[in-house]
Structures are given as structure tokens and as C-alpha cells.
Amino acid sequence: MKRLLEALFGLVALTGLPYLIYLGVYYLRRPSGTPADTWPREPSVSIVLPTYNEAAIVESKLEELVDLDYPMAKVEIVVVDSSDDGTAELVETFFAGRSDPELTLIREDERKGLAVALNEAYAAATNEVVVKTDCDSRLAPDAVRKAAANLADPDVAAVTGRNADVLGDSDVERGYRDIQTMIQVLESHIDSTLIFHGPFSAFERDAIVRIDEDSIADDTELALKIRRNGDRVVFDPDIHYKEAAHSAFGKRREQKDRRAMGLLRLLWRQRDALGSHGAYGRVVLPFNWWFMVVSPWLVAAGIAVATVGSLAMLGPAGAAVPAAALGFTALGSRDALGPLQPFYSLFDTQISLLRASVSLLRARADGDDETHDGTWSTDDELREVLQ
Incomplete structure (x- = not known):
């Protein structure tokens, strides 16, 4: 029993130590505000919008884009569409008779x-700057202007923004995004951030390189490759977007597990970046490896050791430990944990990372590294909040 308690204490201490170090560095550095110091000239911008069966929401997305606080004479909208529901026709109708912005429609x-x-x-x-956004997100009117301000820095070639308001009232996602904002702000002040967000990312056109055709972490992969080529890639908390998200445990799994799998596979494929590229490879990437690769297994091991120890010490009454874990999960997925909700948000993310790790290991054991073909499906329930 003593050994079990020592093992549990060791697992908890080992799991939490990197996060305590991170908090210490954060409060020592106290990073805040936008990385952009000046408002530059207005560069020309191409806004890339991938679409698949977006007929219900594409027009409202296009209305948002043409209403951005940016001169439309300097904007090109690039829509790449593979729909079978008439999305492309709606796009063409929307731009019929408009001189600005220019439309480039790619039909697959x-x-x-x-x-x-x-x-x-x-x-x-x-155009000089390329912005990527998604149909199922909403941008702040000044998002492109603030992105251009960041890219005016000759050392910065890519910038992403913050999910400032989670559509669909998901406190689980909101809690995680708030914590993620702290992490990415510090990463950007140290050197560069890792994760780029699909709802809004902006790149210097000349810095863009091809991404792997089977990528399921496309925005982060592009940013990582740009950093490897010598430019900084940053997170600006003043660039705001909104994205729809579920709170219910089961509904979140497909969305979260897919993202987790993409990030884990990317980290593994780009593992030779560890230790290179300044503080990015020596600090930022190791912390993300810990959070995404190591920590989920330690959390699972901690729960297993706590369960075995409580059953060994208390007999049937020891089942209270796994019951408490299940209760924590049930209440957290219903946004019902009050001040403890942010802890569940982190726990929920660790669950997805663990599940994704298991899926990737199984695929690797079967000799199949291609666990996803890169396509995506629409979520009609989430799209209802955008209509």
C-alpha cells in the first residue's frame, strides 16, 4: 500500500511539475497584449475559404468577409469547393455584379x-498576405487589419488569433481556450507559438510552403514549417474570432479526437525540430510534447493507481475513486462544475490526446500510418447556431 501511495504521489508530482514551471515563467515574464507595435500600410490580402456542403451558411460567411474593416479593393476571396449541395453556385451568385472584392473560385x-x-x-x-478562415466561424471586423499589423514585423511571417467567444455556449471549450490563450501568449513572447487555429490564420504569401496531403493539422503544420524556415509565428490575443463547439462528452469526442490526432501525428513527423530553432525547439516544442504526448498517459496512470490503491485499502468502498472520476466527467460535460470547470476542460483535452495516442499506436502496430484521409464532415447541429 505504501508503494502505491508513493507511486501515486510521484505520478501527480511528475505530471504537474512542468505546468507549475510554466506558471512561474508566466508570472515572471507577465506577457500581455498584441505582439504588433505599429499599424502598417494596408497590404493586399487573399482570404482562403475551403467549403464542403456549406449551402446553409456560406452566404452569411461571405457577408461577414465583405463587411470586414479592410479596403475591399485590396482583397481577393479564394473559395475552394468540393460540394454537392450547390455551395459553389451560391458563391457565384453572391459575387455576381460585385467589382470588389475579387473572387477566385476553384471547383474540385x-x-x-x-x-x-x-x-x-x-x-x-x-496577394501579399494570405488569410485562411472556415465557414463555421465568425471573425471580428478588425481581424485582418490586426493580422497585417503583426506581419509588418520583418521577423514575423504568420499570426493566428483567439477564440474570444465560443458559439453554442460550451463552457468546456471556453475554459480550455482561456488556458490555451495563456500558453500561446507566453510562447509568442518567448519565440513562437505552436498551434495555429483554422478559423483565423494569416501568412505572408512568400513564406507559404506545401503541407502534407494527408495532414489533419494543416494550419499548425504550415506555421511549424514556416518557423523551421527561420521566421517567427505568433499568437495575437487581440485578433478575435468565434467558433461553434459542443459541451456534451460524446459529441465533443469526434471533433476533439480528430484535432488531437492531427497534432500528435504532426509532432511525431516533425520531431527532429526538438532542440533546434532557438527557444522554439528548446522550450515551446518540449512543453507541447509534454502536454500532448506524455501528460495524458501520466493522468491515466494516476487514475489507475488511485483506483487500485483505494480498492486494496478500502475494499468495495474504494470504488468511490472511479465513481468520483465518472461523476467529475459527467458534471464537467454538462458545464456544471462551477469554479472547477477549467480543470475539467484540461482533463477533457487529456482524454482526447490519450485516445488519439492509442489510435495512432494501434495504426502503427498494424503497419498503417494513414489514419485519416484528410476529408471532413459537416456538423449540422453546430451550423444551426450560425444561421
Whole structure:
């Protein structure tokens, strides 16, 4: 029993130590505000919008884009579409008779995956700055202008923004995003951030490189490759967007597990970046490896040791430990934990990372590294909050 308690204490201490160090560095550095110091000239911008069966929401998204606080004479909208529900026709009708912004519509004969579509769209973009956004998100009117301010820094070639308001009232996602904001602000002040967000990311066109055709972490992969090529990639908390998200445990799994799998596979494929590229490879990447690769297994091991120890010491009454874990999960997925909700948000993310790790290990054991073809499905329930 003593050994079990020592093992549990060791697991808890080991799991939490990197996060305590992070908090210490955060409060020592006290990073705040936008990385951009000046408002530059207004560069020309290509806004890339991948679409698949977005007929219900594409017009409202296009209305948002043409209403951005940016001169439309300097904007090109690049839509790459593989729909079978008339989305492309709605896009053409929307732009009929408009002189600005310019429309470039790429019709795919068949679905080849998001990464393939983005490679085509990035190659077709003609302007100085390329912004990527999603149909199922909403941007603040000044998002492009603030992105341009960041890219005016000659050392910065890419910038992403913050999910400032979670559509669909998901406190689980909101709690995690708030914690993630702290992490990414510090990463950007140290050197560069890792994770880039699909609802809004902006890149210097000349810095863009091709991404893997089977990528399911396309925005982060592009940012990582840009950093490897010598430019900084930053997170600006003043660039705001909104994204719809579920709170219910079961509904979140597909969305969260897919993202987790994409990030884990990307970290593994780009593992030779560890220790290189300044503080990015020596600090930022190791912390993300710990959070995404190591920590989920330690959390699972801690729960297992606590369960075994309580059953060994208390007999049937020891079942209270796994019951408490289940209760914590049930209440957290219902946004019912009050001040403890942010802890559940982190726990929920660790669950997805663990599940994704298991899926990738199984695929690797079966000799199959291609666990996803890069396509995505629409979520009609989430889209209802955007209509």
C-alpha cells in the first residue's frame, strides 16, 4: 500500500511539475497584449475559404468577409469547393455584379481532402498576405487589419488569433481556450507559438510552403514549417474570432479526437525540430510534447493507481475513486462544475490526446500510418447556431 501511495504521489508530482514551471515563467515574464507595435500600410490580402456542403451558411460567411474593416479593393476571396449541395453556385451568385472584392473560385471534381484543397488555394492566391478562415466561424471586423499589423514585423511571417467567444455556449471549450490563450501568449513572447487555429490564420504569401496531403493539422503544420524556415509565428490575443463547439462528452469526442490526432501525428513527423530553432525547439516544442504526448498517459496512470490503491485499502468502498472520476466527467460535460470547470476542460483535452495516442499506436502496430484521409464532415447541429 505504501508503494502505491508513493507511486501515486510521484505520478501527480511528475505530471504537474512542468505546468507549475510554466506558471512561474508566466508570472515572471507577465506577457500581455498584441505582439504588433505599429499599424502598417494596408497590404493586399487573399482570404482562403475551403467549403464542403456549406449551402446553409456560406452566404452569411461571405457577408461577414465583405463587411470586414479592410479596403475591399485590396482583397481577393479564394473559395475552394468540393460540394454537392450547390455551395459553389451560391458563391457565384453572391459575387455576381460585385467589382470588389475579387473572387477566385476553384471547383474540385472530387474530394481530395482539406490539405490538398488548401495547397491549391494557397497556390492560386495572388496577394501579399494570405488569410485562411472556415465557414463555421465568425471573425471580428478588425481581424485582418490586426493580422497585417503583426506581419509588418520583418521577423514575423504568420499570426493566428483567439477564440474570444465560443458559439453554442460550451463552457468546456471556453475554459480550455482561456488556458490555451495563456500558453500561446507566453510562447509568442518567448519565440513562437505552436498551434495555429483554422478559423483565423494569416501568412505572408512568400513564406507559404506545401503541407502534407494527408495532414489533419494543416494550419499548425504550415506555421511549424514556416518557423523551421527561420521566421517567427505568433499568437495575437487581440485578433478575435468565434467558433461553434459542443459541451456534451460524446459529441465533443469526434471533433476533439480528430484535432488531437492531427497534432500528435504532426509532432511525431516533425520531431527532429526538438532542440533546434532557438527557444522554439528548446522550450515551446518540449512543453507541447509534454502536454500532448506524455501528460495524458501520466493522468491515466494516476487514475489507475488511485483506483487500485483505494480498492486494496478500502475494499468495495474504494470504488468511490472511479465513481468520483465518472461523476467529475459527467458534471464537467454538462458545464456544471462551477469554479472547477477549467480543470475539467484540461482533463477533457487529456482524454482526447490519450485516445488519439492509442489510435495512432494501434495504426502503427498494424503497419498503417494513414489514419485519416484528410476529408471532413459537416456538423449540422453546430451550423444551426450560425444561421
